[in-house]
Amino acid sequence: MKIFCCISVFLTIVVISGCVKQFVPETGVDPDLIVVEGLITDQPGAHTVKISRSIPLGIEADFNPVRGCHVWITDDIGTRYQLTESLNGTYLTNADFSGIVGRKYTLYIEVMRYDKRFNRWIVDLVLQSSPVEMLAVPDIDSLYYEKVQIREENGFPFPGEGCQIFLNTADPTERCRYYRWDYTETWKIVTPLYQRSINRICWITNNSDDINAKTVTGLNENRIERLKVKFISNGSDRLSERYRVQVNQYSVNEEEYNYWSDLEKITEQSGNFYDRIPSSVSGNIHSPGNTDRQVLGYFSVSAKKSKVLYIDELFKGLVDPYIHCVKDTIRKEPDAPFPPESIIDYEGILYWIIELNTTSYPQYLILTDDKGCVDCTARGTIVKPDFWLEAWENIKKNH
Numbered sequence: 001m002k003i004f005c006c007i008s009v010f011l012t013i014v015v016i017s018g019c020v021k022q023f024v025p026e027t028g029v030d031p032d033l034i035v036v037e038g039l040i041t042d043q044p045g046a047h048t049v050k051i052s053r054s055i056p057l058g059i060e061a062d063f064n065p066v067r068g069c070h071v072w073i074t075d076d077i078g079t080r081y082q083l084t085e086s087l088n089g090t091y092l093t094n095a096d097f098s099g100i101v102g103r104k105y106t107l108y109i110e111v112m113r114y115d116k117r118f119n120r121w122i123v124d125l126v127l128q129s130s131p132v133e134m135l136a137v138p139d140i141d142s143l144y145y146e147k148v149q150i151r152e153e154n155g156f157p158f159p160g161e162g163c164q165i166f167l168n169t170a171d172p173t174e175r176c177r178y179y180r181w182d183y184t185e186t187w188k189i190v191t192p193l194y195q196r197s198i199n200r201i202c203w204i205t206n207n208s209d210d211i212n213a214k215t216v217t218g219l220n221e222n223r224i225e226r227l228k229v230k231f232i233s234n235g236s237d238r239l240s241e242r243y244r245v246q247v248n249q250y251s252v253n254e255e256e257y258n259y260w261s262d263l264e265k266i267t268e269q270s271g272n273f274y275d276r277i278p279s280s281v282s283g284n285i286h287s288p289g290n291t292d293r294q295v296l297g298y299f300s301v302s303a304k305k306s307k308v309l310y311i312d313e314l315f316k317g318l319v320d321p322y323i324h325c326v327k328d329t330i331r332k333e334p335d336a337p338f339p340p341e342s343i344i345d346y347e348g349i350l351y352w353i354i355e356l357n358t359t360s361y362p363q364y365l366i367l368t369d370d371k372g373c374v375d376c377t378a379r380g381t382i383v384k385p386d387f388w389l390e391a392w393e394n395i396k397k398n399h
Contacts, residue, residue, distance in 0.1 A: 034111065034296070035052045036283075036298070041134075041301075042134060043098060044095075044096055048090060048091070050091075051066040051111075052064050053066055066089050068121065070123075072107075073107055074105070074108070075100075081094070103134055104301075105132055105301050108126075111126075129285045132284065133253070135252070138172075138176055140247065140307040144166055145163050146166065147161050156234070158234070160316050160318060163231070164230075165228075165247075177215060178216075179216075185205070186203055186205045186243075187240075187244070188243075189237060190240075190241055196353045196374055203381055204379060208230070211263055214227065237318065239318060242310065244389075247309075249306070250302035250303070327351070327369050344367075353365050
């Protein structure tokens with residue numbers, strides 16, 4: 001969500017520590033901007049357009065969806081593709097939609113408003129993107145990782161081994177000059193084996209929230225090597241069991257590259273109040289006939305190529321997210337009822353039972369105040385992702 005919040009929260013909140021009054025300056029910028037984030041590719045599936053409103057200065061950042069919009073996409077031969085609202089502020093194409101390389105696509109949005117006088121919904125604002133051509137993109141040549149030694153003197157909490165994921169790509173046709181990447185990561189977690197464990201094996205999936213764009217303009221050849229995709233430190237349990245990352249590569253035009261490059265610079269800045277604000281980054285969406293109305297965001301159109309990497313290697317010094325699990329032990333008092341349930345209220349705190357001894361004396365309970373120690377669904381899902389392959393399945397697939 002960092003990308004979307006960077007777009008949506010168009011001003012940096014200035015909070016000065018200490019006993020001073022917070023300074024909320026006049027900015028001259030509309031505090032209620034429409035924010036649009038959309039992407040269509042040449043891969044079949046439901047493609048997404050998200051519509052929200054920006055968060056005014058001084059308000060905690062959150063996704064502020066715009067519901068009930070009419071959203072559609074047209075191409076340069078007159079075909080219209082209607083989108084439907086699935087979640088609040090999220091609009092989807094049909095599941096069989098796929099763009100065609102060489103075609104130009106335009107996004108249209110009608111933001112609706114309820115008119116109490118006439119007791120009906122009316123169009124409050126019309127938005128439209130510039131036509132965007134779907135450009136071809138080359139394959140990802142290789143996706144690989146290297147171990148990185150982590151040392152406390154470099155600012156890490158404890159020493160060990162981390163993982164840097166790299167990508168190589170090239171376009172011998174010289175047609176793709178501007179690139180963008182994102183990724184989806186999934187990792188398997190296994191909770192400790194306790195007597196009262198509920199769910200032990202789960203999967204966690206995250207989408208990237210980093211901006212990664214690069215151009216080969218000015219280079220001797222259209223080749224990118226050792227592009228840093230993601231760094232995984234030993235402060236996470238991503239590498240404890242099995243880790244999967246799918247990296248997606250897009251070809252963008254110069255205008256879109258500049259848009260992502262400017263946003264990337266903003267996210268890397270320290271947040272100084274006098275830095276540029278996201279509203280100064282011009283996207284490709286506007287309100288026809290209403291040039292004074294600012295709109296944030298970008299409608300992206302690109303072919304897409306993906307590559308998957310699994311990591312099973314052992315890494316030294318990984319954090320143990322379950323080292324804290326055992327919190328307390330309760331012994332059964334004579335004639336006192338012994339709670340058979342998995343969760344109890346003990347001294348005003350909810351505890352989950354890890355172990356329960358009822359067969360010998362003294363009877364006792366071993367407790368944890370972290371549900372994630374006995375039920376992995378506190379962090380992930382027990383539903384195995386359709387795309388997930390275990391190590392033996394992966395070997396079988398590749399032979």
